[in-house]
Amino acid sequence: MRTERRDTSSENVLAVGGDVLEADAQRLASVVLDAVNAHDDRRDVMIDAHGVTAFPDSAFWALVRGRSRAKWKGRRLVVLDSPEGVLARHIRSHGQQDRLPVYADAAVAATALSQARRVLREGVIGFGKDPS
Numbered sequence: 001m002r003t004e005r006r007d008t009s010s011e012n013v014l015a016v017g018g019d020v021l022e023a024d025a026q027r028l029a030s031v032v033l034d035a036v037n038a039h040d041d042r043r044d045v046m047i048d049a050h051g052v053t054a055f056p057d058s059a060f061w062a063l064v065r066g067r068s069r070a071k072w073k074g075r076r077l078v079v080l081d082s083p084e085g086v087l088a089r090h091i092r093s094h095g096q097q098d099r100l101p102v103y104a105d106a107a108v109a110a111t112a113l114s115q116a117r118r119v120l121r122e123g124v125i126g127f128g129k130d131p132s
Contacts, residue, residue, distance in 0.1 A: 002051070003031045005038075011110065012036070012043045017051025025059040032066035036075065044113050045070055046106055048080040049087035060094065067100055076116070078102070078109050 006013040070077040081088040103109035
């Protein structure tokens with residue numbers, strides 16, 4: 001497994017590539033948490049999984065832990081991958097696409113995250129809110 005941080009001014013980006021093995025799960029969890037905890041300005045986290053060639057069930061907890069930490073810190077964690085990518089298929093097979101959304105690229109993810117922030121900020125949608 002290869003990892004590389006590619007943070008931008010608005011997102012923390014972690015690129016993951018190669019075969020993620022069962023033995024890599026702890027290291028994956030560590031680098032995901034590092035990306036979540038980096039910077040104090042509530043940046044969202046994007047995991048670029050386009051280069052992942054294998055991903056075992058036993059490593060999935062590392063992403064779930066990262067997502068939980070991100071949520072606790074008021075951030076979101078999303079995955080960048082092609083629709084038929086290894087990690088995208090894995091997320092769908094576990095029914096976790098609502099918790100770990102997958103986007104084709106960083107631009108599409110950034111737009112979706114920006115829209116979600118606007119909805120939350122403005123209270124556009126929610127129980128008891130007037131939708132007009």
